[in-house]
Amino acid sequence: MMLKKNLKNAANILNNAHALLISAGAGIGIDSGLPDFRGNEGFWRAYPPLAKLGKSFVEMANPEWFCRNPKLAWAFYGHRLNLYRSTVPHTGYAQLLDIARQKPGGYFVFTSNVDGQFQKAGYDDSRIEECHGSIHHFQCVQPCSDDIWEGSEITVTIDEEVFEAMEPLPLCRNCGGIARPNILMFGDWSWNAQRTDIQRDRLRRWLQEVSVQRLPVAIVEIGAGNAVATVRNLSAQVATNHNATLIRINPRDYSVPDERHISLPLGAAEAIKAITEIMEGEL
Numbered sequence: 001m002m003l004k005k006n007l008k009n010a011a012n013i014l015n016n017a018h019a020l021l022i023s024a025g026a027g028i029g030i031d032s033g034l035p036d037f038r039g040n041e042g043f044w045r046a047y048p049p050l051a052k053l054g055k056s057f058v059e060m061a062n063p064e065w066f067c068r069n070p071k072l073a074w075a076f077y078g079h080r081l082n083l084y085r086s087t088v089p090h091t092g093y094a095q096l097l098d099i100a101r102q103k104p105g106g107y108f109v110f111t112s113n114v115d116g117q118f119q120k121a122g123y124d125d126s127r128i129e130e131c132h133g134s135i136h137h138f139q140c141v142q143p144c145s146d147d148i149w150e151g152s153e154i155t156v157t158i159d160e161e162v163f164e165a166m167e168p169l170p171l172c173r174n175c176g177g178i179a180r181p182n183i184l185m186f187g188d189w190s191w192n193a194q195r196t197d198i199q200r201d202r203l204r205r206w207l208q209e210v211s212v213q214r215l216p217v218a219i220v221e222i223g224a225g226n227a228v229a230t231v232r233n234l235s236a237q238v239a240t241n242h243n244a245t246l247i248r249i250n251p252r253d254y255s256v257p258d259e260r261h262i263s264l265p266l267g268a269a270e271a272i273k274a275i276t277e278i279m280e281g282e283l
């Protein structure tokens with residue numbers, strides 16, 4: 001069967017790779033129980049109060065709310081913050097990390113997810129680019145400065161009845177105004193990209209080193225759909241520049257640019273488990 005052959009090929013590619021790029025979109029989190037906000041239906045299933053208000057994800061993920069209605073903005077982002085904090089990354093994260101750690105050239109993660117699940121699963125924070133920022137980091141709404149701070153001690157309590165965050169709301173540690181997550185939103189002119197820029201430089205340097213040392217690179221891309229193409233674009237670009245094989249894990253958007261690459265139409269946990277079992281069987 002095609003799938004079995006593709007899984008074997010993927011295991012083989014991962015065995016022979018000396019450096020591993022992991023790229024991930026929202027689909028990787030589904031097996032941890034996270035919603036993927038696909039379409040209004042999926043979003044409203046996760047947020048019934050917003051269904052009542054008729055607000056879509058695109059409408060809610062707008063920095064305007066922190067000025068117009070900070071309690072609603074923080075109900076939405078506070079709920080997500082609490083959800084991501086309490087979520088346990090599924091076993092696929094650890095199994096993939098085991099593979100990644102064995103690579104002499106190391107690994108790097110590129111993700112559009114703001115949920116911090118890679119760090120939580122034990123991945124090295126200095127080997128991750130979060131291209132849309134992180135919900136676990138904060139900045140000023142205005143912003144009054146270019147400060148970004150880690151927010152693990154900040155708690156947000158939500159009155160679920162009215163879907164409003166309760167006082168005190170997270171505040172800017174510099175001016176005392178309202179703070180917001182350091183996440184790139186829609187129509188967002190005040191997102192502070194500094195933290196992400198530093199991560200991007202690290203990824204660029206790593207790719208350079210890998211290139212100079214002529215290490216064979218493998219790319220494992222997980223749950224990155226066509227809707228937000230940032231992750232897929234990076235995978236394709238690295239595949240071309242480094243002559244690397246792309247292993248695309250995606251139950252829906254699984255087609256690959258050409259036959260050199262490997263398509264795995266599976267969920268994240270199932271695909272990684274299957275690859276791991278083949279790799280262990282071959283050792």
Ligand SMILES: [Zn+2]
Pocket residue numbers: 140141142143144145172173174175176177
């Ligand atoms: Zn401020």
